[in-house]
Amino acid sequence: MRGLISVAGYLPHWRLQSAAVAAVLGGNQGKGTRTVASYDEDSLTMAVAAGREALARAVSAAPGSAVPVSALWFATTSPVYVEKSNAPIAHAALRLDGDVIAADAGAGLRGASAALRSALRSTDPAVLVLSGDLRTGPAGSPDERDGGDAGAALLVGDDTHGPLAAEFLGSASATREFLDRWRSPGELRTHAWEERFGQQRYAELADEAWEAALKDAGLDAEQVGTVAVVGPHARAGAGLAKRLGAAGVTVADSLGASVGFTGAAHGPLMLAHLVESSPAGHVVGLVSMADGADVFLFRVTGDGVGAQGNPTEGVTVADQLATGNDSLTYAKYLQWRGVLPSQPPNRPEPARMSASAAERRLDWKYGFVGSRDRSSAAVHLPPARVSFVGGATDDMEPAPMADVPAKVVTFTIDSLAYSPSPPTIFAVCDFEGGGRLPVELTDVTAADVSIGMEVQMTFRRINTADGIANYFWKARPAGRGSGGTATGVKETGVN
Amino acid sequence: MGSHGIKDRVAIIGMGCTPFREHWNLSTDDLMIDAVEAGLASAGVAKGDIDAWWLGTAQSGMSGVTLAAPLKLEGKPVTRVENYCATGSEALRQACYAVASGAYDMAAAVGVEKVKDSGYQGLNAFPIPTDGTQRSLTAAAMFSLVAPAYAEKYGVDPGELRRVLARIASKNHANGAKNPRAQFRREMDVDAICAMPAVAGMLSVFDCAGVADGGASAIVVRAEDAHRYTDKPLYVKALSMVAGNGSGLLDPEFDYTHFDECEWAANDAYQQAGITDPRRELAMAEVHDCFTPTELVLMEDLGFSARGESWRDCEAGVFDLHGELPVNTDGGLKSFGHPVGASGLRMLFECWLQLRGEAPDDRQITTADRGLALTHNLGGYPGEMVSFVGIWGNRPG
Numbered sequence: 006m007r008g009l010i011s012v013a014g015y016l017p018h019w020r021l022q023s024a025a026v027a028a029v030l031g032g033n034q035g036k037g038t039r040t041v042a043s044y045d046e047d048s049l050t051m052a053v054a055a056g057r058e059a060l061a062r063a064v065s066a067a068p069g070s071a072v073p074v075s076a077l078w079f080a081t082t083s084p085v086y087v088e089k090s091n092a093p094i095a096h097a098a099l100r101l102d103g104d105v106i107a108a109d110a111g112a113g114l115r116g117a118s119a120a121l122r123s124a125l126r127s128t129d130p131a132v133l134v135l136s137g138d139l140r141t142g143p144a145g146s147p148d149e150r151d152g153g154d155a156g157a158a159l160l161v162g163d164d165t166h167g168p169l170a171a172e173f174l175g176s177a178s179a180t181r182e183f184l185d186r187w188r189s190p191g192e193l194r195t196h197a198w199e200e201r202f203g204q205q206r207y208a209e210l211a212d213e214a215w216e217a218a219l220k221d222a223g224l225d226a227e228q229v230g231t232v233a234v235v236g237p238h239a240r241a242g243a244g245l246a247k248r249l250g251a252a253g254v255t256v257a258d259s260l261g262a263s264v265g266f267t268g269a270a271h272g273p274l275m276l277a278h279l280v281e282s283s284p285a286g287h288v289v290g291l292v293s294m295a296d297g298a299d300v301f302l303f304r305v306t307g308d309g310v311g312a313q314g315n316p317t318e319g320v321t322v323a324d325q326l327a328t329g330n331d332s333l334t335y336a337k338y339l340q341w342r343g344v345l346p347s348q349p350p351n352r353p354e355p356a357r358m359s360a361s362a363a364e365r366r367l368d369w370k371y372g373f374v375g376s377r378d379r380s381s382a383a384v385h386l387p388p389a390r391v392s393f394v395g396g397a398t399d400d401m402e403p404a405p406m407a408d409v410p411a412k413v414v415t416f417t418i419d420s421l422a423y424s425p426s427p428p429t430i431f432a433v434c435d436f437e438g439g440g441r442l443p444v445e446l447t448d449v450t451a452a453d454v455s456i457g458m459e460v461q462m463t464f465r466r467i468n469t470a471d472g473i474a475n476y477f478w479k480a481r482p483a484g485r486g487s488g489g490t491a492t493g494v495k496e497t498g499v500n
Numbered sequence: 501m502g503s504h505g506i507k508d509r510v511a512i513i514g515m516g517c518t519p520f521r522e523h524w525n526l527s528t529d530d531l532m533i534d535a536v537e538a539g540l541a542s543a544g545v546a547k548g549d550i551d552a553w554w555l556g557t558a559q560s561g562m563s564g565v566t567l568a569a570p571l572k573l574e575g576k577p578v579t580r581v582e583n584y585c586a587t588g589s590e591a592l593r594q595a596c597y598a599v600a601s602g603a604y605d606m607a608a609a610v611g612v613e614k615v616k617d618s619g620y621q622g623l624n625a626f627p628i629p630t631d632g633t634q635r636s637l638t639a640a641a642m643f644s645l646v647a648p649a650y651a652e653k654y655g656v657d658p659g660e661l662r663r664v665l666a667r668i669a670s671k672n673h674a675n676g677a678k679n680p681r682a683q684f685r686r687e688m689d690v691d692a693i694c695a696m697p698a699v700a701g702m703l704s705v706f707d708c709a710g711v712a713d714g715g716a717s718a719i720v721v722r723a724e725d726a727h728r729y730t731d732k733p734l735y736v737k738a739l740s741m742v743a744g745n746g747s748g749l750l751d752p753e754f755d756y757t758h759f760d761e762c763e764w765a766a767n768d769a770y771q772q773a774g775i776t777d778p779r780r781e782l783a784m785a786e787v788h789d790c791f792t793p794t795e796l797v798l799m800e801d802l803g804f805s806a807r808g809e810s811w812r813d814c815e816a817g818v819f820d821l822h823g824e825l826p827v828n829t830d831g832g833l834k835s836f837g838h839p840v841g842a843s844g845l846r847m848l849f850e851c852w853l854q855l856r857g858e859a860p861d862d863r864q865i866t867t868a869d870r871g872l873a874l875t876h877n878l879g880g881y882p883g884e885m886v887s888f889v890g891i892w893g894n895r896p897g
Contacts, residue, residue: 387633
């Protein structure tokens with residue numbers, strides 16, 4: 006049986022209220038919030054956060070056996086690199102084996118659907134489909150207002166490794182070239198043709214794909230429980246949604262007023278959300294409209310980790326919807342996206358990382374793997390050849406620390422250091438079971454840091470120099486996804 | 501095996517020190533020439549009398565040519581050394597050992613730093629290619645970690661500790677105000693310092709060393725030759741240096757309230773010099789007050805105060821100009837300024853003036869008859885630093 010071994014969605018901590026935009030720009034900016042990737046997040050880091058959670062769930066569903074991932078596909082419309090592939094960075098951060106192919110699904114909105122379809126129809130034991138996207142545009146643009154930032158991960162495969170979270174029932178696609186939305190690489194603004202043209206084309210394509218998918222799955226519409234209709238046009242799927250409703254199918258809330266449309270990540274995010282929140286036996290569907298239409302149908306098994314009825318310590322999309330910090334100011338949002346340039350401290354900008362030095366320390370830099378001295382058990386972050394306890398040389402074993410909880414021992418706020426979003430909040434963190442790292446904190450405001458605070462590690466973009474995105478790990482308050490439970494702690498606003 | 505030191509085997513016979521300033525009109529070459537000329541004049545020797553040179557500069561030049569070219573030295577060995585902010589002391593240490601070894605009759609240590617040509621505020625390290633995982637924190641922020649840790653460990657109210665740190669800065673400003681070579685010559689009272697906005701932890705810019713250009717030099721000969729040049733040489737009593745292994749950054753046991761490297765260097769130096777009660781035996785100390793919490797903790801690491809007591813001693817004025825043990829009588833890094841490669845030699849320059857009774861009347865210490873002075877120079881950060889301690893005396897024995 007083929008299907009989804011596990012799923013996970015990642016919503017960044019920060020939320021921008023429409024009211025905060027209206028306070029600056031005036032006019033009617035709609036209602037609710039959108040998710041906002043922090044200044045140190047990008048399409049890759051959000052995909053990695055979701056990927057970590059999906060892999061952790063798969064391990065948790067079948068303890069003791071390695072997840073046999075043989076391919077990783079990454080989809081986004083906001084790639085960190087062109088020419089260079091992005092997916093290998095996620096491959097490194099997730100510590101996948103060297104014989105796993107890691108490649109990008111292309112820089113279009115349809116990439117995630119293509120990767121998902123390919124994975125579902127392949128014979129690979131397990132394929133990890135990652136997606137992440139940042140949606141923005143000029144100040145006051147519809148894409149800024151209606152967009153959101155998120156990551157999602159779908160681990161597709163057979164049930165030979167362990168139980169599936171959802172069984173694949175069938176899928177279909179419809180393709181027709183037409184010009185609807187376009188953006189040149191590096192451009193802030195996404196251009197669009199008159200919306201009604203795209204709406205009509207999408208409506209036709211979605212209908213075609215929907216009927217074909219039902220046929221592929223051998224289902225009648227009445228047998229489908231909940232469907233997510235996803236696309237860049239809120240109204241494009243309206244006709245289909247109406248017909249589905251008439252057939253007794255529930256059309257899921259597309260999270261437009263809480264998350265926003267998250268581009269290439271939105272289909273997988275909605276699918277993860279449906280699988281997490283549907284009862285066993287429920288048939289769920291994804292209708293994704295992006296330069297064509299793709300429909301996927303699954304039956305939720307209830308066995309998968311993270312699925313309803315089988316709750317785990319994992320943080321669901323619903324959990325993340327209920328938390329987050331919506332005090333982000335519009336000015337800060339614009340600064341983070343580079344729409345409103347801000348004055349950095351008068352300090353040298355960071356030097357670019359060395360490619361060869363980074364590659365020598367791949368497991369440390371991307372995987373957050375330290376070393377543990379066999380004789381003294383002392384943990385070394387970064388990994389070392391000589392132990393600081395006892396001085397033994399070359400008697401170390403790898404110490405993977407990305408999922409190990411830590412606590413703040415002491416901290417400081419640095420208003421002088423160069424940072425894309427000053428001040429730098431920095432803490433000395435001690436890890437459970439040994440190991441210490443003085444490390445930057447993120448997703449937190451200065452007033453909320455305290456000695457003894459529990460933190461977890463998160464993969465972030467530290468800086469960008471000479472076009473090179475420099476990734477490493479930071480610590481964030483525990484309980485916000487990718488391990489741990491939501492705390493719902495009251496937080497202080499950010500200016 | 502053992503650290504034996506070279507007590508009373510070499511002596512300083514001349515020193516020079518430029519004013520520490522934002523020297524927009526002076527180059528690295530100018531600062532070295534001025535510092536060397538002053539040192540040679542002080543010793544009454546000529547450039548050609550120096551058999552070997554050591555140049556300490558952290559980032560203002562590479563290789564001995566940096567010094568040999570502007571001075572137009574001919575056929576002489578010049579070694580450029582670097583050891584973080586203890587660079588100046590390292591140059592001096594090497595020159596002393598060179599003479600003690602018998603390899604040379606007369607050596608010179610020169611320290612210089614031209615920091616104000618970078619176009620940035622503060623001190624900035626030369627970028628070495630890395631994997632990109634290093635901290636990007638400022639030194640101020642790294643040292644600011646000491647304050648809350650100290651307050652927590654010893655039960656000091658953070659507000660009270662804030663005033664203690666301000667008092668350290670205020671003391672060094674008061675001393676610097678009396679020093680024509682110092683960068684900052686304005687007295688600052690405790691309330692004014694406490695009112696400054698924090699920039700790193702609880703520290704404001706007034707808790708940080710001044711950033712200045714400057715140069716300094718010292719001429720070293722064998723002790724038995726010293727009186728050929730001066731009636732008042734300074735004898736080298738101890739030279740010690742420890743390069744930390746960075747374990748403070750790895751070790752959950754490290755609590756940010758002490759610097760092992762400094763304690764180890766001090767203990768080695770006291771053993772070399774035969775000192776058992778530094779607070780009473782020393783006439784004065786020049787210590788590396790890069791940030792106010794550093795001076796606070798150093799008073800304990802150097803054995804001037806019991807653990808957990810330095811904040812009380814600072815408050816009680818023990819380390820004031822006319823206190824029990826005057827510390828940073830020239831204004832320290834705080835007020836004199838910190839041209840990295842020159843600072844270690846600048847510290848010795850103050851000892852040179854004080855132990856010879858040549859400091860201006862308004863800052864001449866009253867403890868000079870104890871005859872011993874200490875310089876302490878560190879580089880790096882809490883948990884990962886190099887530390888130098890030198891002890892100097894105005895008489896042998």
